[in-house]
Amino acid sequence: MWSLNTILLLASAIASRAFSPPSCARLQTVKPRISQQTKWASYKHSWKSASLRHLSHLASVPSNDDLSSIEEEKADAQTQKDETKSTEPFVGLPSYRRILVFVATTVLIWISEPLLSLVDSAAVGRYAGGVAATSSTSPNLSSVVQLAALGPATMLCDSSIYLTFFIAMATTNKLATSFAKNDVEEQISTVSHVMAISLAIGTFLCLIINLFGEVLLSSILGPAGATVSIPMTRGGEKIVDLTSQVLHAALGYARIRCVVYPLAVMGLTSQAALLCTGDTKTPVLAVLVASLTNIIGDYIFVAKCGFGVRGAALATSMASLMANGILVSNLWKTVNGWKKSLQIRTQATASIQQYANATNQPLVAFPDGKSFLSLVRLAGPMFFVLVGKVMGYSAMTIRAGSFGLISLACHNILMRIFFFFATAGDGLSHATQTFMPGLLYQKNQAENHGAGNTEEAQNARTLLKRVLLMSTTAGVVNSALSWFIANNAGKAFTTDTSLVALMSNVSPFMGLALLIHPITMTLEGSIIAGRNLKKLLFTYVFSVLLLLSQLKFVCTEFAGVWHAILLFQAIRIVQFGPLVWKRTAAKKRLH
Numbered sequence: 001m002w003s004l005n006t007i008l009l010l011a012s013a014i015a016s017r018a019f020s021p022p023s024c025a026r027l028q029t030v031k032p033r034i035s036q037q038t039k040w041a042s043y044k045h046s047w048k049s050a051s052l053r054h055l056s057h058l059a060s061v062p063s064n065d066d067l068s069s070i071e072e073e074k075a076d077a078q079t080q081k082d083e084t085k086s087t088e089p090f091v092g093l094p095s096y097r098r099i100l101v102f103v104a105t106t107v108l109i110w111i112s113e114p115l116l117s118l119v120d121s122a123a124v125g126r127y128a129g130g131v132a133a134t135s136s137t138s139p140n141l142s143s144v145v146q147l148a149a150l151g152p153a154t155m156l157c158d159s160s161i162y163l164t165f166f167i168a169m170a171t172t173n174k175l176a177t178s179f180a181k182n183d184v185e186e187q188i189s190t191v192s193h194v195m196a197i198s199l200a201i202g203t204f205l206c207l208i209i210n211l212f213g214e215v216l217l218s219s220i221l222g223p224a225g226a227t228v229s230i231p232m233t234r235g236g237e238k239i240v241d242l243t244s245q246v247l248h249a250a251l252g253y254a255r256i257r258c259v260v261y262p263l264a265v266m267g268l269t270s271q272a273a274l275l276c277t278g279d280t281k282t283p284v285l286a287v288l289v290a291s292l293t294n295i296i297g298d299y300i301f302v303a304k305c306g307f308g309v310r311g312a313a314l315a316t317s318m319a320s321l322m323a324n325g326i327l328v329s330n331l332w333k334t335v336n337g338w339k340k341s342l343q344i345r346t347q348a349t350a351s352i353q354q355y356a357n358a359t360n361q362p363l364v365a366f367p368d369g370k371s372f373l374s375l376v377r378l379a380g381p382m383f384f385v386l387v388g389k390v391m392g393y394s395a396m397t398i399r400a401g402s403f404g405l406i407s408l409a410c411h412n413i414l415m416r417i418f419f420f421f422a423t424a425g426d427g428l429s430h431a432t433q434t435f436m437p438g439l440l441y442q443k444n445q446a447e448n449h450g451a452g453n454t455e456e457a458q459n460a461r462t463l464l465k466r467v468l469l470m471s472t473t474a475g476v477v478n479s480a481l482s483w484f485i486a487n488n489a490g491k492a493f494t495t496d497t498s499l500v501a502l503m504s505n506v507s508p509f510m511g512l513a514l515l516i517h518p519i520t521m522t523l524e525g526s527i528i529a530g531r532n533l534k535k536l537l538f539t540y541v542f543s544v545l546l547l548l549s550q551l552k553f554v555c556t557e558f559a560g561v562w563h564a565i566l567l568f569q570a571i572r573i574v575q576f577g578p579l580v581w582k583r584t585a586a587k588k589r590l591h
Helices: 004-019 022-030 036-060 064-083 096-132 139-163 165-181 184-221 243-258 261-276 281-304 309-349 352-359 369-401 405-448 454-488 497-529 533-554 559-583
Strands: 227-231 237-241
Touching (some): 096 139, 096 261, 096 309, 139 165, 165 184, 165 405, 184 309, 184 369, 369 405, 369 533, 369 559, 405 454, 405 559, 454 497, 497 533, 533 559
16 A cells, blocks of 8 residues: 555656756756655655646636637727728828828818808898897897907907817827837827827817907907998988997807817817828718708807807807717727727737736826927927918908908908818828828838838828829819909909909919919928928028018008918928928938
């Protein structure tokens, strides 16, 4: 009968031979004469070590529950991939068709704003007078007050939102580069950081308009204020100062609009991010929802309730709330899809820390110091570029007003036509900012690290040629259509014959400015894509100073204002062209 000690000793010996390292065997051969107690301690230690190694091996093998969980996550990721098959990020050289679809989508998005502004103006002008009339104003005069208030109020609101577009431009650039690097963690952190900054900027603008809105509106209205001459029943005219009524109505409009500014700025950033991912359907859906909501809101609040400009502000705010809610929620779903794809990737590579960092990143999180400085270096110059544009076009309007009421009215009509057709150039610029960063990254990798070929190094130049060809075509079409409208359809805007004649005389310069505007914007977008922002800022300083000098010292008649606009477009082509051509050129031939 085997004793218990003998059985344990035999089992330990078998275990030590099966699991113990070779050094133990060598030790036994070198020192065969050791006591029984020492042998038992050695066998016991070997058995424990082998058992621990065996258990750790079993622990590293996933259980059935773990395997099923991984399979479910893979299935979810595959479903997400199938659902977004048509919304792949813009990586690689795009075809003419893809560029055209992208530009058409962005133009549709941006063209909705001026169209909705026309709807607001029409609703206020037609329905605001009868209900908004007070004891001191007749119904017709009240309608004029409401329309007059709508001008500076929309200028303040739209200009403040336009100045925040720099964060959307930075989002496009950083995301396009991270897509080219296939860095999902950077994509997630970029979206999280820019959304937090957008929320902060929107909140800041809301506070500024609430606290200093009246001062800002007074500066926009000008020192003359709002006066109108009223014919008297016994002959003659009476000058009535309506500045206080106009400011009161305009301030009410601006304060209602600014309530949704935090979400509005986040929506702009979300729209840029979604377009960069290739999702063009969601922004279009948001525009359609906003348009429908705004029209219904104008009908309810302005036509039926008689709220005047405040009703128009309510309608616009509701439209902004609906549209930007769609954009932000879809971006949140997109980021969750990135997290799932990163989870599967990190499970394969065992990058647990990378997965934890990315998945713990919320949709809105303020960046650390290093990330914030990186965003400031990218977005800061863009902000000052936008400020330069606003200063330039505002100076043109002020100079046009110095030549009289007819000249100012003509300038306003021509500027509406100009900005309507300028959306094509803006769309081409956005397309370049979306497609170019990834190609420039591939070009740098190919040239500096040999990670590519000659074709990849030349893709940036090829894209530039394609977009420039489309820009030239768009410029010719815009020039012809805008000139025809201003020269032959002036009576659609006004019945004043002198105003129609002035529009016809100045229309050739507007047509020439729109001829080269798409080319200018394409080159500007290429510079932004290449992050050559210091030179861009310096060129804008020079261009704006030249523009202001021409308006002050050279412009002696109203046509000179549009000479200045034409020069403003042409001088930027001369400045941007060599920079972009050099930046997109392949430095050396790769093999």
